[in-house]
Amino acid sequence: MGNRTKHLAVVAAALAILAGIGSMMNAQPPGPSGPGRPGKGIRGGPGGPGAMASYSAPTLAKTEAEKKILPVLEDMNRNQRAGMMNVPEADGQLLRLLVESIGAKTVVEIGMSNGYSGLWMALGLRSTGGKLITHEIDEGRAKLARENFKRAGVEDIVTIVMGDAHEEVKKLKGPVDLCFIDADKEGYTDYLNKMLPLMRPGGLIVAHNVNPRQVDEAFVKAISTNEDLHTVFLNDRGVSISMKKR
Numbered sequence: 133m134g135n136r137t138k139h140l141a142v143v144a145a146a147l148a149i150l151a152g153i154g155s156m157m158n159a160q161p162p163g164p165s166g167p168g169r170p171g172k173g174i175r176g177g178p179g180g181p182g183a184m185a186s187y188s189a190p191t192l193a194k195t196e197a198e199k200k201i202l203p204v205l206e207d208m209n210r211n212q213r214a215g216m217m218n219v220p221e222a223d224g225q226l227l228r229l230l231v232e233s234i235g236a237k238t239v240v241e242i243g244m245s246n247g248y249s250g251l252w253m254a255l256g257l258r259s260t261g262g263k264l265i266t267h268e269i270d271e272g273r274a275k276l277a278r279e280n281f282k283r284a285g286v287e288d289i290v291t292i293v294m295g296d297a298h299e300e301v302k303k304l305k306g307p308v309d310l311c312f313i314d315a316d317k318e319g320y321t322d323y324l325n326k327m328l329p330l331m332r333p334g335g336l337i338v339a340h341n342v343n344p345r346q347v348d349e350a351f352v353k354a355i356s357t358n359e360d361l362h363t364v365f366l367n368d369r370g371v372s373i374s375m376k377k378r
């Protein structure tokens with residue numbers, strides 16, 4: 133093969149790769165499909181540059197709780213995301229599914245923001261008869277969360293704890309069925325160490341933004357090398373799920 137032919141082959145290969153990336157990006161819809169409404173199916177979570185598109189089915193309202201909570205989640209998804217650092221909708225759906233499928237009675241959230249992920253978990257807790265204890269340090273975001281929980285009708289099952297969660301979680305008592313960690317990324321190992329003794333056997337510690345750019349390596353090592361834990365990583369969405377073994 134001559135130099136010119138080789139050059140053309142390299143250019144053709146590069147164009148083919150770019151075309152592939154372009155079609156992946158085009159698979160994402162222009163706006164949120166929103167819970168409770170038929171969506172296009174393929175959703176790209178706002179996981180930052182390089183995040184892969186993920187597939188999620190819309191959540192269809194059946195129960196009274198869903199009819200009340202899903203419109204609030206949709207409104208938050210559409211109108212309140214700016215500056216709130218909320219999980220993508222698909223991760224909210226995952227949290228609800230985990231809460232409900234393990235029959236969680238006590239869920240602890242570390243990093244509430246305006247309550248988006250907390251409200252997804254409250255949706256599951258409405259079915260299990262459980263409660264959410266959620267932590268936040270920022271009063272502005274907490275004010276929004278209070279309003280969101282109220283209009284979704286879940287304020288009776290949600291306790292908001294204000295202050296530095298590194299201190300506040302020391303006051304918690306177990307057993308905790310599920311703990312969702314989504315606050316200061318350098319603090320994940322400390323949260324893990326404080327929450328693990330409170331987790332019931334079979335309980336889940338779920339962490340967000342578990343990728344090399346964000347969470348410190350010590351946390352990844354801690355959940356990967358502890359023989360008391362069985363951990364899976366959902367790598368494309370930066371979520372880890374660690375079960376405390378029975």
Ligand SMILES: C[S@@+](CC[C@H](N)C(=O)[O-])C[C@H]1O[C@@H](n2cnc3c(N)ncnc32)[C@H](O)[C@@H]1O
Nearest residue numbers: 217218219243245248249268269296297315316
């Ligand atoms: C990524 S956001 C949480 C998003 C939320 N889980 C959701 O999906 O809707 C992280 C939140 O943790 C809070 N935070 C950070 N450090 C904290 C700390 N030490 N104690 C309590 N909250 C903290 C921030 O103020 C921020 O609102």
